[in-house]
Structures are given as structure tokens and as C-alpha cells.
Amino acid sequence: MTTIAITGATGAVGGRVARALGPDVDRLILRDPRRAPAIEGDPEVRVATYADGAAMREALTGVEVLLLVSGAEAQDRLEQHRTAVRAAAEAGVGHVVYTSFDGAAPDADFTLGRDHWHTEQAIRGSGMRWTFLRDSFYLDFFPLFAGSDGVIAGPAGDGRVAAVARADVADAALAVLRDPAAHEDATYVLTGGEAISFADAAERMTAALGRPFSFVDQTLEEAYASRRPLTDQQWQLDAWVSTYTAIGGGALARTTGDVERLTGHAPRTLEQALAGE
Template identity: 50%
Template sequence: MNGPLIAVTGASGAVGGRVARRLARTGVPVRLLGRDPSRLPELPGAGTAPPAAYGEGDAMRRALDGAHTLFLVSAHESADRVREHTTALDAAVAVGVERIVYVSFLGAAPDATFTFARDHWHTEAHIRVADVRHTFLRDSWYLAALPAMTGADGVLRGPGGDGRVAAVAHEDIADAAAAVLLDEGTAHDGVTYDLTGPEAFTLAEAAEELARRTGRPVRYVPETTEEAYASRASYGAEEWEVAGWVTSYEAIAAGEMATVSDAVPTLTGHRAKSFATYLDENPESYRHLLVGS
């Protein structure tokens, strides 16, 4: 295999796993990282690092030693996620990683409506001041989230108002990430790419698209902020997590998710998937909505 070693985090997940498979198919050196290596995919030519959680500096240094590029998928949401990210990043810089490609979120800002997008901004800020080449991939909402968040009762509810979201497919994110990672030049250095679908639509329009596929009524029920917190109170989640769920919808209502970018077609050479195309290709995503399922 030829080329610099690329370390891929989150390789057991939806984004990292897809990126790892794309890289492995090209024959470039790849090392897969995870807290539990037994959950990592077995890919031809890909190595597996010893167990490493983002917040464990020594373990991350061992896992990243010898890597040229780090593909950093953001950690699972937690109250301590920024510290986990910065610990992993400091470990990467300490062992000589030269390039970081970070999976961020659309509209990342210190005052973003979506609370988790603030975490991404602080992580980006940490990377910017490090002595390392970097690229940020700011994903929009996942297309897969829309059917997943629609209940078996056929209701998608949240305080999204009539705002629009240009949700994006995991496959398109992975294609774009692989294109950036495989380009050994400097064209992507210091660049932030907004990864979105080809169009911004309302949650009511998403419900209509699901209704067409399922042949049953599917509707969007807008909630107030108070109603959103109340309807999620029974989940038993911590306050910071519920706030993330609620504010993700509020970011749509505020117009912060309506951005439509050409980054996916520019990086990949193909059109980004629409919601309709995603549903055509992934009927299992809405199986729970089918009558009699």
C-alpha cells in the first residue's frame, strides 16, 4: 500500500465506517480507532489500533503514533464532549499527526441555537490554534434522522416551525470525506465545507414525502419549546441531552439549517441525494411506519 497513514475514528459508526470502507478499497494505509476494537469492521489491509477513548490522552497517543492524517468523527454527545475532543486532538499533535479532518456541524458557532453545534465550534477553535493542517466538514442534519424521529403513530413533532433543513445522506458525507482525505495536496487546508443535501425543505414537506411512501397519514406537529421539553420528559435523559434534542429543531425554526451548499457535488462529482432518493434507496428506514409492520 502506498501513501501516508490515515487514522479513522468512529469506524464502527455510520460515518466513520463508511469512510473507512471507501479508503480501504483504494489501498491507502488505514488504521481504525475505537474504544472497543472488537466492534470495528474487518477491512482488507486496514490495521486496528489498541483501545482508545477520546478522553484518554495516553491511549490516544498510542493509537495515533505514526499516523499522518486523523479523520476525527465527533464523539457521542456528552456533557464533557469538548474536553474529550481536545484531549484527542492534543494527543494527535503530540505524536506528530500533520493533518486533521474533523466532522463538525452546519452553523457551528459559539452562540448557535443548537447547543451541540456550540461544542463543534469550540473543537474547531482548538484545532485552528494547533500547528496542524486541517479541514472542517460541517454536516447538516442526517436524512436518516427524519424517518427515525417520526413515531410509529405517524407523527413527527418538534419546535421546528416552518423552517427549512437541507438534510444530507451519510453516503454523501462519506464520499466527500474520502475525497478530501485521499487528496494529499494542500487544496483543502484551512477550508470549511458545508455538507448538505440539494434542497432545503420543511418538516411538513418531509412528513408528506413519508406519507407518499407509506400510504398512510404522516404529519408534522409543530411544538412550542415548552411542549417539546414536556413531550420528551418521559425519556429519562439528562437535561443537557434533552436541550440538544429540542434546540436541534429550534435551529431549523431559526433558519440556521436552511443552507444549501454545492460542496458534495464539487468534492464527489455527483449530485447530493434528495430526501426522496434517500427513501427510495432505504425503504427499511421507514418500515416502522408501514401499516401492519
Template identity: 50%
Template sequence: MSERVAVSGATGHLGGGVAELLSVVGTPTLLITRDPARAPSLPGATVARSAFGDPGLSAALRGVDTFFMVSATETVDRADLQRAAVAAAVDAGVRRIVYVSFVGAAPDCTFTFGRDHWHTEQAIRDSGLDFTFLRDNLYLDLMPSMIGDDDVIRGPAGHGRAAMVARADVVEVAAAVLATDRFDGRTLELTGPHALSMADVAEALTAALGRPIGYHRETPEEAYASRAGFGAQPWEVDGWVSSYLAVANGDLSRVSGDVHRVLHRKPVGMADVFPALADL
């Protein structure tokens, strides 16, 4: 396919990575960002200063065939902002949206931030545009950020497991999906090769980082108490805690074959991702 693709979140890991892969194959891209000075300089790419909920987004998207819609940073009104972005795409004449969602997105899913993804998916379905949903699991690459100052991961994940995915795989799958209409109307679950417990993660990080990393299974009450001093809003703390509860409930444990179906190779796992983190 030869079409113009708009990429939101172009200064972030997913958006920037996808834009770079599209540039390599000569796909004309529009990089949408709040801060054009931070946008990557790529052959065949133009930059627009805009954001979800911005009244100028529709004008920025005119002439775009496909909108790669990276979900926005969590805010209390994220679902509303993303619905506004879908409406802007419709108004601009965009044909298709490829949306970065989350595994298990539902109006009442355990992981409260996943509910925003469901509402956004519904808005896209109702828009009449072609679509593909990329439902990502937790990101393997972000596991080190869960480590506390005392080298312990704390959360109410119990003995549950999550089929965590590498962000590099998400980037590569997204670029492949954007290059074809073969996945239109599909919901793809992007996972790693194994379902991992937080104890598994701590053990692997211990080996990769060269220092002991522990995992403490909090109760939900302990989890809320341990995060009470962060200065975060209640909805934000709910999201943090409920991400672990979703693991405990088994909501994120399913290992999907969708990365293999798109890329024709196995997804990468802890052994591929964590050694690169040894300099943290």
C-alpha cells in the first residue's frame, strides 16, 4: 500500500519507533506532537503541532489515509480526548485508524485504565472507519521502573501471571499492520512468548542488573497505603494498583500468537530484553 500515515505520540517510544520504520520503507508520514522541536527528523516526514482534543487536529489530519493512534498518557479525561481525536479523524476524511489499546479492554475491566481503551475502541467502531486494534499486554521494558528504592517490586499481583510484550515487537507489528489492509477489522493481542509472574520478573532482573531484586506481594490495602504519599490523584492510584490486580486475576495471562502471525517469528522475551538493561 502507498498512503500517507499520521503518527501520534511521535516523540515517544512507540510513535517514534513506528515513524522511523515507516520512513525506512518510504512511507510519507505526518508526525503529530505537542512539541515539534522534539520530533525526529526523518526522510519523507512532515510535522504538525497538535494533540488529542486540539480543535486544530482535524485540519492537521487532512490528506491522511491512515491514523496510527497511540493512546494518550493517562489523564482523568483521556477517554473524552481520544473520542475527540476519532471525531477529528472522521471530519478530516481519514480512511483507517490503527489504535494502540490494551489486552482485556472492557467497560468494567479490573485495570481501570483499560476502560478508557474500550470506550475509545467503541468510538472507532461507531465512526465507520476501517480499523485495527493492537491490544498490548504490559511492557517488559517498563518492569525496571517498578523497582522501589529498596530494590523491591511491590504490588498486589499475588501469584498471577502476565504475558508481557517487548515494545520493540509492538513497534514492528504496528509498522507491518500499517503497510497492509490485511488486518482491517481485526483485534490483535500483542504478548510475549510466556506468561510471567512478578517473582519471575524479579528473578530475571536480579540476573540482568547484577543485584538482588525482590518481589513483595502486597494486599490491595497495603498497595493503596504504600502509594498514599506519592501525591497522585485517586484515579491515578486506582490505575497503578488495579494493574497488579489484573495480573492477580489472570486477566493478562493469555499468550497470543498474533506477534508471530504478523511478523512470522516468535516474540522476544525476558532473555532478549532484560540483558540490555544491565547499565541501569
């Protein structure tokens, strides 16, 4: 039997994967053991953060396949990822399944997509086998783009994005973990079944959630100015604004069939994602 460990099991993606695997998951790597989810089979819980190489190495010793869910947005997230990857290789992990980003590249329009590309390179150079799940932006997050007034504002124009439900990303990861050898050194681009604009999304969310949403296009200058009161961190400003410019530039508009190929079912729609289906 393959020994499987999962990080991020308190989140929507890692948690869904862990619950679905049940007794087939051997170890959960968590920052806070008090938040450990109830999983059939009671997998072992190890405490470690991505930034703590020694703790990660100890937590991963004896693990053959690791689901490495990308860490929370932070200025040093790339270094955290690199530390975790080194620790996994030193612990003897043979295969890493990493949740990356559609369009990950050293010059990705979405600035955090660059971190994902560099993390992929660290994994490629580690000697471990790998599977990259390059997911698009999350459909579930669309309401969070809006302010308290329901207005989504950003420099996206009429650009479209093939956003994907987090549940579909989890289902794809589950399929890979059920047969890791069949997916060694493979990259999958996980998208929804359609590319939608913010204006489309606002109209559909209004109908689905029963409260008004709208989209207002902004210039770059307006986008930065409206967000500067929220943070003094330039990396965070760039990440927020480039979410919209990446969509506006068409970098995330393509759809793929990878969700259905991996899971056997069609990608969820915006309405299904909002309903938690």
C-alpha cells in the first residue's frame, strides 16, 4: 500500500481530499493539530509549517506520496514552498502532487502565478516524481471579489476566465492519489467548462444568491488607488490588481477537459459552486 500524506487538510481542497480518501490517507500535516478534521481511519497527525524544514522533514519521513496544497498568500510563500520541497526530498518522499496555477510562468500576468512556476521548478529539480494540478481561479471565490455593496471593481474589461470549483480541484487530486503511478510527471490544467466575464458572473450571482451584484471596470490607476487604504504591502497590491489584469488580458480564458478526464464528471458550473454542490 502507498503511504499518502496530505497538507492543507483544514482547507476546502485538502479537507475534501482527505475525507474522500478516508482510511487510505495515512498522515495529515497541519499547522494546528486542534483543527484536525475527523477522517475515517484516524490518520496520524503531524505538526509542521512549510517554513520549518526540520519539522517538515520529520513529519514526512516514511511518506511515499505527498499532496502539497499551495500555502496561503504571503510575501515569502515561495521560500516556504522551497523549504517544504527540500524537506520532502530529504525525507524520502517519492512523488509530490502540487496544486499550482493555470498559466504558471516566470512572467505570468498574475504575479502569484510566478511563485507557482518557481515552486514547480523546485519540485522538478528535487529528484522526486511529480504531478502538477494547475487550477484556474476559484468559482467559489467570485462573491468575495465584491465589496459590501455587491460591486466588483477592477481592470478586467470584458475579459473572461475559465474559473473552476474548488470541489473539482479536490476531485482531480483525489483521482491522482488513487493511482499516483499513472500520473507521474504529468501536468493538468483544471478549468471550468466555460469562460465567464465579471459582468456575466455578477448577473448570475444576483440570480443565484438573491442579492445584487455588478461589475465596474477600472483603470490601473483607479485599481491601485482604491486598494491602497487596505494594505501598505506592494506585493499584495500587485497580486490583487493582477488578478483582474490577467483575466482582462485573456490569459485565463481557455477551457480544458482535464477535470472530466480525471474525475469522470463535467466541471461544476458557477451556480453549482455557489450552492456548495
